[in-house]
Amino acid sequence: MIVLAEAGGFLCGNRIGAVNVAPHTSYSHHLQGYFLENDADYEIQNRDKPPSLKKRFWENKKAWFDKSMAVHGLKRVKSIECDATQFDLSSVAPIAFCLIDVDLYIPVKDLLPKVFSRMSSGGIIVVDDCQPDQMWDGALQAYREFARERNLSTEIVAEKLGVVRLP
Numbered sequence: 001m002i003v004l005a006e007a008g009g010f011l012c013g014n015r016i017g018a019v020n021v022a023p024h025t026s027y028s029h030h031l032q033g034y035f036l037e038n039d040a041d042y043e044i045q046n047r048d049k050p051p052s053l054k055k056r057f058w059e060n061k062k063a064w065f066d067k068s069m070a071v072h073g074l075k076r077v078k079s080i081e082c083d084a085t086q087f088d089l090s091s092v093a094p095i096a097f098c099l100i101d102v103d104l105y106i107p108v109k110d111l112l113p114k115v116f117s118r119m120s121s122g123g124i125i126v127v128d129d130c131q132p133d134q135m136w137d138g139a140l141q142a143y144r145e146f147a148r149e150r151n152l153s154t155e156i157v158a159e160k161l162g163v164v165r166l167p
């Protein structure tokens with residue numbers, strides 16, 4: 001089995017194509033609500049983001065994600081509702097591809113080393129929102145810090161996707 005994982009699922013319209021073509025199980029980690037309170041507060045208090053960040057998105061539902069998969073005939077996608085940083089990745093590893101799309105500094109910072117340690121060789125991690133000077137640039141900060149700590153080169157594709165390639 002090839003495991004494709006996504007941390008931070010929503011309606012996932014823009015990833016249907018990728019999900020559809022490979023035999024796999026995909027895991028998407030949801031929250032009731034949208035962001036964890038502490039993670040959003042950190043952006044406002046320490047990263048100069050406006051309080052309106054909390055209002056940009058305020059709801060997410062596992063049922064929406066599941067419905068989106070069903071509408072597109074995707075039967076092998078398994079969604080899991082939880083804080084992605086608390087999820088036991090060993091239960092799904094080794095992971096071939098992981099999209100980290102949780103927007104904020106704290107969860108990306110926490111997830112990158114955890115996901116990295118559970119990837120298969122030749123695997124790829126993509127971190128969304130790696131663009132400077134925008135609401136979700138915490139993802140870029142966490143991505144750059146991770147690369148620096150591991151002595152890895154950074155690779156930004158399509159001006160916003162931070163790529164980590166496993167040897």
Ligand SMILES: C[S@@+](CC[C@H](N)C(=O)[O-])C[C@H]1O[C@@H](n2cnc3c(N)ncnc32)[C@H](O)[C@@H]1O
Binds near residue numbers: 009010029034035
């Ligand atoms: C930009 S959306 C993801 C969009 C999705 N990749 C798509 O293409 O439809 C960010 C998602 O991350 C989720 N999220 C944020 N922090 C999270 C955390 N700690 N654990 C799990 N999900 C989280 C939010 O609830 C939201 O659904």
